[in-house]
Amino acid sequence: MSMPSFKALWRWESMLSLVLIIEFVSFASLSPYFLDVWTLSDATFNFTERAVIALPLALLIIAGEIDISVAAIIALSSVAMGLAAAAGIQTPGLVAIGLGTGLAAGMVNGALVTLGRVPSIVATIGTMTLFRGVAYAVLGDRVLKEYPPSFSVFGQGYAVGALSIELSVLIVLAVMFGLFLHVTRWGRTIYAVGANPIAAKWSGVPVDRYRFALFAVTGLCSGLAAVLLTSRLGSTRPSIAQGWELEIISMVILGGVSVWGGKGTIPGVLLAAAVLGLVNFGLGLLNVPGIVMSIIVGALLISVVALPVLAERWWGRPVGRHS
Amino acid sequence: MMQTSAARRDLALAAIVVLLFVSVTAAFPKFARPGNLAEILDDSAILILLALGQMLVILTRVIDLSIAANLALSGMLVALLNKNYPGLGIGPVLLIAVVSGTLLGAINGLLVWRLKLPPIVVTLGTMSVYRGLIYLLSGGTWVNDNQMSPQFLGFIRYELLGLTLLSWLAIIGVAVFAVSMRYTVLGRNLYTAGGNPSAATYTGIDPGRMQCIAYTICGAIAGLCGYLWVARFAVAYTDIALGFELQVIAACLIGGVAIAGGIGTVAGVVLGCLFIGIIRNALPLIGISPFWQMGINGLVIVVAAVLSARRREQKRAILETQAA
Numbered sequence: 001m002s003m004p005s006f007k008a009l010w011r012w013e014s015m016l017s018l019v020l021i022i023e024f025v026s027f028a029s030l031s032p033y034f035l036d037v038w039t040l041s042d043a044t045f046n047f048t049e050r051a052v053i054a055l056p057l058a059l060l061i062i063a064g065e066i067d068i069s070v071a072a073i074i075a076l077s078s079v080a081m082g083l084a085a086a087a088g089i090q091t092p093g094l095v096a097i098g099l100g101t102g103l104a105a106g107m108v109n110g111a112l113v114t115l116g117r118v119p120s121i122v123a124t125i126g127t128m129t130l131f132r133g134v135a136y137a138v139l140g141d142r143v144l145k146e147y148p149p150s151f152s153v154f155g156q157g158y159a160v161g162a163l164s165i166e167l168s169v170l171i172v173l174a175v176m177f178g179l180f181l182h183v184t185r186w187g188r189t190i191y192a193v194g195a196n197p198i199a200a201k202w203s204g205v206p207v208d209r210y211r212f213a214l215f216a217v218t219g220l221c222s223g224l225a226a227v228l229l230t231s232r233l234g235s236t237r238p239s240i241a242q243g244w245e246l247e248i249i250s251m252v253i254l255g256g257v258s259v260w261g262g263k264g265t266i267p268g269v270l271l272a273a274a275v276l277g278l279v280n281f282g283l284g285l286l287n288v289p290g291i292v293m294s295i296i297v298g299a300l301l302i303s304v305v306a307l308p309v310l311a312e313r314w315w316g317r318p319v320g321r322h323s
Numbered sequence: 324m325m326q327t328s329a330a331r332r333d334l335a336l337a338a339i340v341v342l343l344f345v346s347v348t349a350a351f352p353k354f355a356r357p358g359n360l361a362e363i364l365d366d367s368a369i370l371i372l373l374a375l376g377q378m379l380v381i382l383t384r385v386i387d388l389s390i391a392a393n394l395a396l397s398g399m400l401v402a403l404l405n406k407n408y409p410g411l412g413i414g415p416v417l418l419i420a421v422v423s424g425t426l427l428g429a430i431n432g433l434l435v436w437r438l439k440l441p442p443i444v445v446t447l448g449t450m451s452v453y454r455g456l457i458y459l460l461s462g463g464t465w466v467n468d469n470q471m472s473p474q475f476l477g478f479i480r481y482e483l484l485g486l487t488l489l490s491w492l493a494i495i496g497v498a499v500f501a502v503s504m505r506y507t508v509l510g511r512n513l514y515t516a517g518g519n520p521s522a523a524t525y526t527g528i529d530p531g532r533m534q535c536i537a538y539t540i541c542g543a544i545a546g547l548c549g550y551l552w553v554a555r556f557a558v559a560y561t562d563i564a565l566g567f568e569l570q571v572i573a574a575c576l577i578g579g580v581a582i583a584g585g586i587g588t589v590a591g592v593v594l595g596c597l598f599i600g601i602i603r604n605a606l607p608l609i610g611i612s613p614f615w616q617m618g619i620n621g622l623v624i625v626v627a628a629v630l631s632a633r634r635r636e637q638k639r640a641i642l643e644t645q646a647a
Contacts, residue, residue, distance in 0.1 A: 112628070116629040117632040133620065259441040294455040
């Protein structure tokens with residue numbers, strides 16, 4: 001990735017920041033309840049859990065792969081934790097089970113893609129159906145909610161003042177992922193793998209090992225999201241987080257990550273997560289139903305990829321994110 | 324080579340479906356009652372039609388995630404039409420369902436063809452937009468069966484030779500697809516465009532145009548299925564067929580359609596749908612909770628994907644040694 005395209009990416013992030021500021025100002029002027037520390041803290045719950053998954057998924061998409069099974073992994077982890085809680089296991093054990101289930105599910109995806117040579121979209125549509133199917137098979141129409149009281153701290157607790165534990169987890173993870181992708185050699189290698197896997201392989205990059213690790217980390221973070229979400233809701237149904245896979249992918253793409261691989265940044269993904277979360281929350285504050293929001297998200301998604309192409313066509317030179 | 328390997332795969336899938344059918348029948352002779360078989364077909368009809376449309380799209384190396392949202396929007400459109408003008412009869416309903424579906428599909432196709440946008444992003448976007456439009460169109464209200472005219476509800480239930488008209492539509496759809504995919508220029512062009520886009524370009528076939536045509540046909544089918552769905556379940560609301568797009572893709576994958584494009588047969592897709600339909604119908608009989616259905620589908624997709632990937636690897640290995 002050359003410098004000019006990095007600058008272009010930076011422009012994309014400035015645009016997202018601008019949107020975020022406009023959102024802030026307009027919601028603050030439209031609703032007197034918006035500019036309150038606790039309201040804003042509440043608003044973050046709209047995106048923290050999804051953003052926790054969007055971070056590793058961004059890396060995965062930059063590396064040229066995709067994972068559609070993330071929401072199904074949440075369901076699987078949540079069911080595993082629910083059953084364990086019903087068997088009397090305490091909070092630390094539950095967290096370990098949730099994270100472990102997520103990691104194992106991610107490793108299944110990684111094995112299918114690297115050892116099984118299955119295209120990642122096929123593999124993860126399969127495991128999505130499988131994981132969610134297992135959740136349904138185990139739970140049927142039952143609900144699990146015998147969680148120990150201390151388990152609720154992850155999704156409902158606050159670290160300092162109005163700073164929720166969920167948001168602190170996201171911030172820590174974001175810093176880790178940001179540094180990993182943008183500072184370390186491994187991060188650069190992920191771009192190389194996504195931009196041209198064959199060239200990367202011939203340059204001595206263990207491409208399959210990177211892919212496997214990224215799928216495993218995505219699974220682990222899905223497990224973490226399952227812990228946060230289950231703890232916040234205090235109950236598990238097999239339909240938990242239904243449809244989140246597409247919302248999370250939208251978040252990543254809006255953040256400026258290219259689905260062709262090789263392009264994207266962590267700040268962009270975070271900004272997109274905040275933009276979407278705030279729009280959702282703000283519209284709720286203004287009594288606009290959430291489904292209207294989906295029109296905006298859909299139109300944004302298409303515009304994000306269409307604008308650079310149109311600009312190139314009209315002005316005859318690449319603008320924005322296309323190099 | 325490709326033809327024979329696809330035929331072999333279809334044969335294997337057919338054997339599995341027959342085996343499944345025979346073993347369920349052996350345990351529960353009532354399963355093979357004509358009435359029950361007709362019911363399985365009636366249950367699978369919409370899935371079969373949608374999967375055939377999705378097959379076209381996947382053949383040309385793209386994907387349509389908006390197929391269920393298109394279905395729901397077109398379905399809501401005709402449900403509202405029928406509610407407000409119950410005297411119109413069935414003709415205009417069918418026409419408007421197909422036209423609306425075609426337009427919605429063409430939007431996907433044009434964005435992918437003309438702007439060369441990534442198909443996943445485009446159809447993910449239109450999926451959200453179409454879903455949201457249903458809400459704007461209906462104001463979030465439901466259209467219930469008592470607001471639908473008798474013709475609207477009765478058309479697909481009309482029985483002809485022991486099968487419902489819905490089943491006949493699926494049978495006609497399969498026949499049309501089987502013939503046109505094999506014997507028409509368009510059918511062959513779709514395979515070529517997906518099998519090898521650069522070779523297709525050199526022979527004068529525009530792969531992008533083929534993708535656009537595939538999306539448009541797929542949209543038309545989704546629109547028709549919108550009416551079928553609303554009439555069959557006698558209700559229309561914002562969330563009908565939510566998430567069904569992934570089931571349709573799953574049926575294609577079970578049926579042996581390759582996500583990399585160019586490979587897939589009508590027979591395979593129909594068998595894939597029947598496989599799902601038989602399992603769905605048999606599970607309650609065997610005394611297994613229908614909640615297992617999804618898990619079984621997932622397992623089948625994963626196993627089928629690994630098997631076909633293995634076969635592809637072997638073939639590629641041969642090609643590479645020859646080239647070296």
